[in-house]
Amino acid sequence: MTTGTATGTATGTAPVLEVRDLEVRFGDVPVVRGVGYTVEPGEVLGVVGESGAGKSVASLAVMGLLPRHAKVSGSVLLHGRELLGAPEKELAAVRGDTMSMIFQDPLSALTPVYRVGDQLAEAVRVHQRVSRERAAERAVELLDLVGIPNPRQRARAFPHEFSGGMRQRAMIAMAIANDPDVIICDEPTTALDVTIQAQVLEVLKSARRETGAAIVLITHDLGVVAGIADRVLVMYAGRGVEAGTVRDVYHRSRMPYTIGLLGSVPRLDAGRDVPLVPIDGSPPSAAALPPGCPFEPRCPMAIPACARAEPPLAEVAPGHSAACVRSGEIGEPRPVPPEDVPTAAAGAYPGVPPPRPREGRAVVLEVDGLVKHHPLTKGAVFRRRVGTVHAVDGVSFDIREGETLGLVGESGCGKTTALMEILELARPERGRVVVFGRDTAALTPHDRLAVRRHLQVVFQDPLASLDPRMTVHDIVGEPLVTHGYTDTGPRVRRLLRLVGLEPAHAARYPQDFSGGQRQRIAVARALALEPKLIVLDEPVSALDVSIQAGVINLLAGLADRLGLSYLFVAHDLAVVRHIAHRVAVMYLGRIAEIGGADQVYGAPMHPYTQALLSAVPIPDPDKERRRRRILLDGDLPSPADPPSGCRFRTRCPKFKVLTDAQRVRCVEEEPAVRPLEGDHGASCHYAEKLGVV
Amino acid sequence: MMTLPEEEFAEVAADVGHGRVPSRTRVVAGRFFATGQGRLGFALLALMFLLAFAGPLLYPWSYTEMDFSAFMQPPSPAHWFGTLQTGSDVFAVTMRGAQKSLIVGLLVAVVSTGVAAAVGSVAGYFLGWTDRTLMWVADLLLVLPAFLILAIMSPLLAGGRWLLFVIMLALFLWMVTSKIVRGMTKAIKEREYVKAARFMGVPPAKIIYRHVIPNLASLLVVDATLNVSAAILTETTLSYFGFGIQPPDVSLGGLIADGSRTALYAPWTFWFAAGGLVVTILAVNLVGDSLRDALDPGGRGSA
Incomplete structure (x- = not known):
């Protein structure tokens, strides 16, 4: 069986790294089931997939970094030399020298007690016979190469003195220290803000230029891959399901999963009226895979043959392979026949009248010159103030009925602080918060409870925001009970149905649900009291792309049907693009730009x-x-x-x-x-x- | 005021109008009784209570009576569990002792764990002055010699004022647990579901009751289970030294202490009281274990 080898472009050069039929099992659970790819010098291979697709495990297996109890089989050839089963000593000589790795979390990848420069110099001295001084000099050069200002000074800093972006640059510097032939990057920019991500990707590109190394870029972000990769391998349930050049995979996708993934990604260049196409269901667990194609239960194009046997990753066009029995039918110019695409829930609702002009609608939330400063104190017994964090420093905006305001900004810009200040419904440090025409500074406890009835919140992490010890019924019913309803049963069932869940699931606990379903429970709870304004704090950023689309569509659809107003806080500008009518961009506690x-x-x-x-x-x-x-x-x-x-x-x-x-x-x-x-x-x-x- | 679309509700209402409300109490109770362990523990405990309280009503001998025709007799139809050296009927005194021990043990456990949960969670939730005051009280009670105080107060406890005795015992058992509870509450307070409840308008007392305490359930159930045995043993020790429950009233602890001297040649004086204690503690542990599993959402119970 040709268990998917994403064959390289026919340039004739020998591949640097060749992975064939790689399989990894933890106990009886197959996590990686036959992955194959080749990378040529200077080439960037993007490996994309959702969480649990096995992409990280596969790359750790290539590096030989998996724990002992993992059973690895197949073949990993580096310059034609077999690495699987090679003695640890040989692997150690290869790692960091010909092959290096960049991890997602740069804080845990650097040793906190050593200076960054020393760690870099160590990486050099492990593989090269150079003097201590020469290695230190090389460390400074490397830091300069990855664009760290004042490299000589910064080399003497400890990792905690570096910001996230700088740490990731230091990691890249370490990875290229010995002029490797392959760099494996495991979600190198996922933990970073977009502007920092752009910087790091530039550094990665220049690192490739400098060293001529091949890069295997593992990520869930289809946008990053589109920008940097030459070829793409799409993984699903531990296997490659589509492979080819980046243009073939993005524009002439042959596998419904790839099409679904591309359709469900929020895009900066598509507005609120272009609905996302979510993929039904959620990825299968590695321990309980369906007998046929693992994507069959979620696939809109599934036919009976799909459930019988798993199709191999076979070539469908030169340099382009897909693992789908219908890949031949999936036509060249048109990605998916329209009748097969599930019509999205967002956007057009026939019964909804066109919105009145903005000026004519009531203001539900008005924030005027909101200020929140956190004091910085020192000393345990006698606390003295040594400074002030200007978390929110004069922020003003308003939200009208039926309107969604997206509040965007990078981490640390004060968007969550602003949101918490609004939700407290207390007198702000300075400025004014007016909710439904009532100034929060003048609210009595009784009024505050009345306001809370119409103001609800959905948090980022649905698992953290749902009490693990409460049944779904109690969770969704909690606001009802708090505000004096007695018979919550029927209403909770209706709410669950409204957000697309089975009412019979009310007796379960949150942990029995998948991430997307949990967020739907949180939305149902927020809707329970028929609020006018819902504050959403990064509601989809903890979810996988294919799940995220469903929740975004649900939120957009509910807002249109029920006339809700949202204050939607997010760092992902593409998500905000799909849901917001108006956008406010925050920078360092102030609004930089606001408008439609x-x-x-x-x-x-x-x-x-x-x-x-x-x-x-x-x-x-x-x-x-x-x-x-x-x-x-x-x-x-x-x-x-x-x-x-x-x-x-x-x-x-x-x-x-x-x-x-x-x-x-x-x-x-x-x-x-x-x-x-x-x-x-x-x-x-x-x-x-x-x-x- | 907007409303959720009615037609959607009508459609939904058609097929969901039946069934009981799956609230936490119902689900937990269902899961508790679904396990054999839970049912066995509950049945054993119920049986002990029934024997201890209903048994003496149907039995000819009372724990204060003495049969001067039978000293140290083995079990017989007249004296089911035999007699003691004084001629007291073993069944009658064991049942009387079980009454006291069951009430003292369970009440002390419930009261001390309850106090620990309340004090710890209130201190951890509100922090500030509330926290400092409550923790100061806890520290004070920790450094006081509990045994001495109970001994000094024993004249007060004489004369069947067992409720005061229960309170005194509980008073010296809650401090350590309350400190653990406080620490855990501080962590739980930062969780988003507590914030969500706060922003929903749920008052603090209800948040503590509804979100904080249930999330400490495993700790509290284990603590209460341990406290039952701790209370019974403390009571035994006190009785042994002549404090606590005094003759003519009896407790299981006192009976075991007396019986241990004659256990070798008159086993009935020891084994029935000891067996009662073992069964009680076993039942409490079974109930505690099943309750912890039933409360734990990770457990695979039939919900």
Whole structure:
């Protein structure tokens, strides 16, 4: 059986790394079931798949880093030399030298008690016979190569003094220290913000240029792959299901799973009216795989033959293979026959009247100059204040009836703090929060309870926000009981049905559900009291792509049908694009830009918004490679010590091209959000439109 | 005010209008009685209570009576469990002792674990001054010599004031657990489901009762189970030294202490009381184990 080898482009060069029929079992559970690929020098192979697809385990098996109880079989050839079963000593000589690895979490990959420079020098000295001084010198060179400012000084820093992006650069520096032939990157940018991700991907590209190494990039982010990979291997349930060049896989997909995955990814270049196509169900557990094609239970195109036997990864066109019995039928130009695509729930609802103009609708939430400062204290007995974290520093926006405002920004910009301040319904430190026309500063406890009835919240991690010890019935019924309902049974059943769950599941506990279902339970709880405003804190960021789409569609559909208003906080701009009517971009505790989603995404005016949008990858190789990326320098400044004047000026690409006379204004005067066109406003002295998507 | 679409509700209501409400109490009770262990423990405990309280009513001898025609007699139809050296009927005194021990043991366990849960969770949830005051009280009770205080107070406890005795015993058992509970509450308070409840408008007392305590259930059930034996043993020790429950009233602890001296040549003076204690503690442990499993959502019970 030709258990899928993603054959390389026919250039004739010998592959650096060749993996054949790789299988990994933990006990009786097959986690990787026959994965094969080849990588040629200088080539980038993207391995994509959802969590649990076996992509990380497969790469650890290639590196020989799996624990002893894992049973590995197949073949891993590095320059034609078999690595599987090779003695540990031989593997150790290869690892970090000809083959190196970059992990997802750079904090745990660096030893906290050694200086970064020393760790780099150690990596050099393990494989090269050089003097201590020469190795230290090389460490500084490497840090410089990956774009760390003041490398000589930073080499003497400890890992905790580095930010996440810098740590990941240091990891890349370590990976390229010995001029490897293959670099395996396991979700190298998943833990990072988009602007930092863009920086790190640039570094990765330049590392490839410098070393000529082949890169195996493992990720769940189809946008990242579209931008950087030459060839793609799509994994599902421990196997490769489609492989080919990036354009073939994205534009001429032959496997329904790939098509489904691409259809369910929120895209920056598609608006609220383009619904996402979720994939039904959730990935199978490795311990209980269906007998036939593992995707068959979720596949919209399944035929009886699919349930009988698992199709092999077979070539469907030169250099393009897919594991699907119907791959031949899936036509060239049109990805999926329209009748096979499940019609999405979002967007068009025939019975819903077109919304009234914004000005005519009531304001449900008004935030005006909200300030939240956290004191920084020192000392255990006599606490003294040594500084202030300006978490939220004068934020203003409003949300009208039936409207979704997306509050976006990178981690540390204060969006969650702002949200918590609103939810507390207490008098803010400074500024005003008005919910349903009532100022929170003047609320009595009784009023506050009345306001809470119409203001609900959905948190990021559905497992953490549902009490593990309560049945689903009690969870969904809790707001009802709190607000004086007695007979909750029928209503809970209706709510569960409304969010697409079986009412009979009410007796189960949250842990019996998958991630997407849990988030639906959280949504059902938020809807229980028929609220007017729901605050959503990163509601889909903990979910897999194929599941995420279903929840986004559900939220968008409910908002349209029930006339809900959402305050949708997220770091993922593509998700916000699909659900928000209006968008507010936050930077260091202040709003950088606010306006209608189409205006902000279509013609952003603040340099930060422009950079942020340009950093979000689009899952389309042609579009993605044509885009101009605005790279930001450095990291987010500390909110304890924000820059004077405009907070963005230290990283601003526009600031760099201004004349000295113009710069004075940026340094001395803090820009306020000023309306530039209708209700589209930006807090920049020199704002001008620029299309970046 | 908007409403959820009615037609959707009507359609849903058609097929979901039946069945009981699957609330936590019902699910846990169902899972508790679904296991053989839970049923056995509950039955044993019920049987012990029935024997201890209903048994003496149907039995001709009372625990204060003495049969001067039968000293140290083995079990016979007249004296089911035999007699003691004083002529007391063993069945009658064992049942009387079981009454006291069951009540003291279970009540002390429930009260002390309850106090520990309440104090610990309130301190951990509210923090600040509440926390400092409550933990100061706990620390104070920890450093006080419990045995001495109970001994000093024993005149007060004489004369059948067993409820006061229960409270005194419980008072010296809760502190360590409350400190553990406090620490765990501080962690649970930061969980999102507690925040979600807070933003829903659930008052703090209800959050503690509904979210914090159930999530400490495993700890509390184990603690209560251990406390039952601890209370019975403490009571025994106290009785042995002449404090606690005094003659003519008896407790299982006292009976075992007396019986151990004659156990070798008159086993009935020892084994019936000891067996009663073992069965009681076994039943409590079975109930505790099953309750913990039933409360644990990870357990595969039939829900």
